[in-house]
Amino acid sequence: MTKDQNIMEATDSQMIxxxxxxxxxxxxxVVQGLGFVGAVxxxxxxxxxxxxxxxxxxxxxxxxxxKKINALNRGEFPIASSDPKxxxxxxxxxxxxxxLATHSTYAYQKADxxxxxxxxxxxxVSSDEKVLQSYDVSLSGFKKAIQSIGxxxxxxxxxxxxxxxxxxxxxxxxKPIIEEEFGQRGISFNGYIGHSYERVMPGPKYIDSIQNxxxxxxxxxxxxxxKVEAFLKTIIRTDEYPLTRLSNTHATEMAxxxxxxxxxxxxxxxxxxxxxxxEAGVNIYEVIQAIxxxxxxxxxxxxGLGVGGYCLTKDPLLASWSKKTMFKSEKxxxxxxxxxxxxxxxxxxxxxIIENNVKGGLSxxxxxxxxxxxxxxxxxxxxxxxxxxxxxxxxxxxQLTLHDPFLEYWDELELAIETDLEEIFQKKYDVVLISxxxxxxxNNIGLxxxxxxxxxxxxxxxxGILSPEEIIRIAQKNTVKVIGRGDI
Amino acid sequence: MTKDQNIMEATDSQMIxxxxxxxxxxxxxVVQGLGFVGAVxxxxxxxxxxxxxxxxxxxxxxxxxxKKINALNRGEFPIASSDPKxxxxxxxxxxxxxxLATHSTYAYQKADxxxxxxxxxxxxVSSDEKVLQSYDVSLSGFKKAIQSIGxxxxxxxxxxxxxxxxxxxxxxxxKPIIEEEFGQRGISFNGYIGHSYERVMPGPKYIDSIQNxxxxxxxxxxxxxxKVEAFLKTIIRTDEYPLTRLSNTHATEMAxxxxxxxxxxxxxxxxxxxxxxxEAGVNIYEVIQAIxxxxxxxxxxxxGLGVGGYCLTKDPLLASWSKKTMFKSEKxxxxxxxxxxxxxxxxxxxxxIIENNVKGGLSxxxxxxxxxxxxxxxxxxxxxxxxxxxxxxxxxxxQLTLHDPFLEYWDELELAIETDLEEIFQKKYDVVLISxxxxxxxNNIGLxxxxxxxxxxxxxxxxGILSPEEIIRIAQKNTVKVIGRGDI
Numbered sequence: 001m002t003k004d005q006n007i008m009e010a011t012d013s014q015m016i017x018x019x020x021x022x023x024x025x026x027x028x029x030v031v032q033g034l035g036f037v038g039a040v041x042x043x044x045x046x047x048x049x050x051x052x053x054x055x056x057x058x059x060x061x062x063x064x065x066x067k068k069i070n071a072l073n074r075g076e077f078p079i080a081s082s083d084p085k086x087x088x089x090x091x092x093x094x095x096x097x098x099x100l101a102t103h104s105t106y107a108y109q110k111a112d113x114x115x116x117x118x119x120x121x122x123x124x125v126s127s128d129e130k131v132l133q134s135y136d137v138s139l140s141g142f143k144k145a146i147q148s149i150g151x152x153x154x155x156x157x158x159x160x161x162x163x164x165x166x167x168x169x170x171x172x173x174x175k176p177i178i179e180e181e182f183g184q185r186g187i188s189f190n191g192y193i194g195h196s197y198e199r200v201m202p203g204p205k206y207i208d209s210i211q212n213x214x215x216x217x218x219x220x221x222x223x224x225x226x227k228v229e230a231f232l233k234t235i236i237r238t239d240e241y242p243l244t245r246l247s248n249t250h251a252t253e254m255a256x257x258x259x260x261x262x263x264x265x266x267x268x269x270x271x272x273x274x275x276x277x278x279e280a281g282v283n284i285y286e287v288i289q290a291i292x293x294x295x296x297x298x299x300x301x302x303x304g305l306g307v308g309g310y311c312l313t314k315d316p317l318l319a320s321w322s323k324k325t326m327f328k329s330e331k332x333x334x335x336x337x338x339x340x341x342x343x344x345x346x347x348x349x350x351x352x353i354i355e356n357n358v359k360g361g362l363s364x365x366x367x368x369x370x371x372x373x374x375x376x377x378x379x380x381x382x383x384x385x386x387x388x389x390x391x392x393x394x395x396x397x398x399q400l401t402l403h404d405p406f407l408e409y410w411d412e413l414e415l416a417i418e419t420d421l422e423e424i425f426q427k428k429y430d431v432v433l434i435s436x437x438x439x440x441x442x443n444n445i446g447l448x449x450x451x452x453x454x455x456x457x458x459x460x461x462x463x464g465i466l467s468p469e470e471i472i473r474i475a476q477k478n479t480v481k482v483i484g485r486g487d488i
Numbered sequence: 489m490t491k492d493q494n495i496m497e498a499t500d501s502q503m504i505x506x507x508x509x510x511x512x513x514x515x516x517x518v519v520q521g522l523g524f525v526g527a528v529x530x531x532x533x534x535x536x537x538x539x540x541x542x543x544x545x546x547x548x549x550x551x552x553x554x555k556k557i558n559a560l561n562r563g564e565f566p567i568a569s570s571d572p573k574x575x576x577x578x579x580x581x582x583x584x585x586x587x588l589a590t591h592s593t594y595a596y597q598k599a600d601x602x603x604x605x606x607x608x609x610x611x612x613v614s615s616d617e618k619v620l621q622s623y624d625v626s627l628s629g630f631k632k633a634i635q636s637i638g639x640x641x642x643x644x645x646x647x648x649x650x651x652x653x654x655x656x657x658x659x660x661x662x663k664p665i666i667e668e669e670f671g672q673r674g675i676s677f678n679g680y681i682g683h684s685y686e687r688v689m690p691g692p693k694y695i696d697s698i699q700n701x702x703x704x705x706x707x708x709x710x711x712x713x714x715k716v717e718a719f720l721k722t723i724i725r726t727d728e729y730p731l732t733r734l735s736n737t738h739a740t741e742m743a744x745x746x747x748x749x750x751x752x753x754x755x756x757x758x759x760x761x762x763x764x765x766x767e768a769g770v771n772i773y774e775v776i777q778a779i780x781x782x783x784x785x786x787x788x789x790x791x792g793l794g795v796g797g798y799c800l801t802k803d804p805l806l807a808s809w810s811k812k813t814m815f816k817s818e819k820x821x822x823x824x825x826x827x828x829x830x831x832x833x834x835x836x837x838x839x840x841i842i843e844n845n846v847k848g849g850l851s852x853x854x855x856x857x858x859x860x861x862x863x864x865x866x867x868x869x870x871x872x873x874x875x876x877x878x879x880x881x882x883x884x885x886x887q888l889t890l891h892d893p894f895l896e897y898w899d900e901l902e903l904a905i906e907t908d909l910e911e912i913f914q915k916k917y918d919v920v921l922i923s924x925x926x927x928x929x930x931n932n933i934g935l936x937x938x939x940x941x942x943x944x945x946x947x948x949x950x951x952g953i954l955s956p957e958e959i960i961r962i963a964q965k966n967t968v969k970v971i972g973r974g975d976i
Binding site for chain 1: 704734735736754761763765771772774776784786824826
């Protein structure tokens with residue numbers, strides 16, 4: 001540790017002590033990780049149902065994280081969201097002064113509860129065409145984070161893992177590390193370790209996806225499970241959304257990756273059928289709508305551009321890796337791995353359709369993309385399928401104009417994004433793509449008027465946003481296609 | 489036609505004429521095919537919601553079908569069912585004398601509506617280990633059936649296809665054949681051709697699965713679709729279960745095979761995860777129950793012995809065949825084909841578990857199978873997964889005792905089936921399998937008492953029928969396993 005770091009650490013410890021003396025009588029929750037989950041989880045703990053905690057959010061002393069920490073302490077919430085509750089909760093915690101952000105591990109010493117909300121990534125190696133060639137799961141960052149807790153925490157703390165982990169992690173990784181660190185400290189750990197995975201959906205129900213939603217939980221032993229239950233009841237509306245306790249942490253860890261693999265696989269499945277519908281001249285949207293009338297088939301997925309976000313793109317691989325590595329199985333989960341492989345390549349279908357429909361190649365063609373986010377009504381570019389599509393378009397020499405109502409800048413591609421639709425309409429284009437299913441593109445009269453005043457545009461709706469009437473209007477002067485629909 | 493056939497035909501024509509003169513004023517519905525669908529569809533038409541038709545069921549003059557025809561005309565319904573409505577509807581049609589069975593194609597001449605409920609099979613070639621090596625779809629039987637209609641029907645008839653067909657069939661097969669036959673007759677066809685697939689579930693809601701359930705329909709043109717709609721409204725409770733009209737017959741044909749492929753694929757998916765749960769010592773039933781709390785994940789499937797019945801075992805192949813053959817695609821539906829391949833082999837997992845848990849090999853071991861039917865609470869052995877399991881057990885030299893409350897005889901294996909559970913308990917066994925999820929095996933005190941008085945039994949519950957408490961009781965003296973559950 002350098003002298004500067006020592007000073008910073010001392011200042012931070014003082015800040016934490018001051019914060020806690022202002023919050024006397026409140027139990028202390030430390031949230032490790034201030035990303036899409038941790039930042040909002042902190043707000044939920046600061047504004048619990050039956051208890052309001054003194055919440056300290058801890059992140060690493062990296063450039064990005066320090067920016068975020070300082071922003072939070074200045075009163076600026078670092079994640080833009082269409083959910084008004086996010087700012088409301090943040091403002092409430094500001095006025096109560098019960099939320100502090102820091103990079104100091106001193107916080108762990110003061111915690112009654114430590115919630116782990118850090119990322120655990122899968123490193124995928126893929127070709128340019130997104131053929132998954134290999135992947136690996138590295139636990140080193142995760143292990144370090146647990147060690148930092150074990151070195152500092154109280155012996156009777158509740159450690160609650162919310163991170164999506166390979167099944168087996170709490171028993172085979174977290175517990176031994178904590179016990180090892182306590183061994184080094186010469187004291188024994190008599191606290192609690194539990195697992196309760198988050199189902200956070202950034203978007204209009206961001207807060208509710210934690211506070212008003214079903215939860216599954218477990219502990220490494222019964223006292224741990226009891227502790228987790230008691231804690232969750234203080235922050236989640238469990239009267240309306242009852243908790244489900246599972247027998248052990250393997251089970252809850254498996255539940256999370258299974259539910260996401262189920263989604264990923266169902267998306268991969270419909271991908272193949274949407275190609276079939278195109279070939280057969282069938283409107284697969286009406287077909288799926290008809291099938292969804294059956295209660296047993298309500299969840300059949302719609303086709304689209306592809307799959308993005310932090311969960312569906314990696315969780316099936318986490319599971320397969322765990323099966324082979326943690327549980328020494330000869331075989332991984334081939335169906336689930338295959339789903340990721342198919343989904344990773346989905347955007348190539350859109351690119352093929354564009355290439356086949358734009359005369360004279362894509363070089364110098366002006367392409368407008370409506371939507372960058374991987375999910376509708378959120379500004380979230382993590383693993384967005386729009387990225388592969390854009391990279392392919394750029395490689396083919398196209399000139400891109402990007403629009404997303406929720407994003408000003410695309411970090412991954414280092415490109416500016418327009419947020420005003422009216423301004424966009426002033427320019428000329430050869431191709432327009434509806435690349436994210438944002439609600440504001442649906443039934444948008446301005447958008448349809450824009451299409452109607454143009455001719456020779458190629459319009460590709462990747463998400464079935466356009467209504468049959470809108471398609472007829474646009475098709476009078478332009479070419480329209482919808483992914484998966486063969487009837488136009 | 490031989491002289492005998494001529495006489496028979498003449499007698500049958502007379503019978504039809506007599507039947508119709510007894511049913512004057514009623515519109516005539518002819519149902520082609522008196523199998524699991526056609527027999528019950530006939531009852532529904534004879535006891536419609538807003539109209540009661542004179543219904544003639546037609547089947548081929550084969551030995552099996554003639555037995556069925558004669559039984560129906562004698563007042564014996566040929567399909568055993570746990571749905572009391574079946575016998576109620578049959579008795580009502582008997583007392584109204586508005587249902588006749590015949591093998592005479594003369595019936596087609598008299599029809600206002602002809603409903604096609606015949607089978608269209610996939611010929612699978614598989615190894616002994618059920619590795620699917622190839623498959624083919626032969627339309628020849630189906631084409632002959634359509635020809636027999638085209639040769640005899642009125643020019644203004646409504647032909648309604650309910651058979652699950654490869655997408656494209658109504659347009660590319662049915663319509664040309666009918667027009668060709670009318671051409672040969674020197675008159676033009678000005679009738680209607682529609683498609684509305686059935687979702688019949690033999691079992692306790694057999695009748696309701698037609699009369700009180702959602703329907704999808706289409707026509708080869710708008711007048712045909714209108715005719716189908718008007719007809720369906722007379723027999724189905726469409727006020728509670730609104731109809732869905734799709735744009736064309738390709739779409740409805742695709743909807744049927746898509747919804748069944750969706751199911752087949754979701755079963756194949758969970759199969760792999762249930763192996764994983766076994767390896768990880770996880771109770772996958774509690775995991776799935778927890779996941780099902782999410783409205784978006786309600787339909788995630790439970791593990792089991794395997795997949796049977798007439799639909800899920802072949803429909804994904806029908807679809808893939810159509811994609812390649814009817815729509816000239818280079819690729820079939822590989823995910824959906826793969827689902828069938830995985831599901832066909834599912835029962836081998838149960839066999840492996842038995843083999844690994846019974847000491848000294850299976851030769852001469854006494855094995856009791858509880859359940860033969862592919863589906864709970866029905867007596868239906870069509871493609872039951874129990875068949876592969878039994879063939880493997882027999883090949884290994886095991887002595888089988890079979891029980892099913894709904895079946896007395898197993899046609900496919902030519903084996904007697906016991907229906908009385910108490911009698912079964914008198915014999916001795918080495919292995920007991922719960923091979924069908926019949927409700928009567930659930931919470932069955934007699935069954936648990938039986939297990940408790942035995943020792944050294946190997947009990948395999950293929951469907952998660954046994955409760956945790958029951959498992960504990962059985963496990964005191966015996967070995968218990970549940971497919972997919974690794975925690976016992």
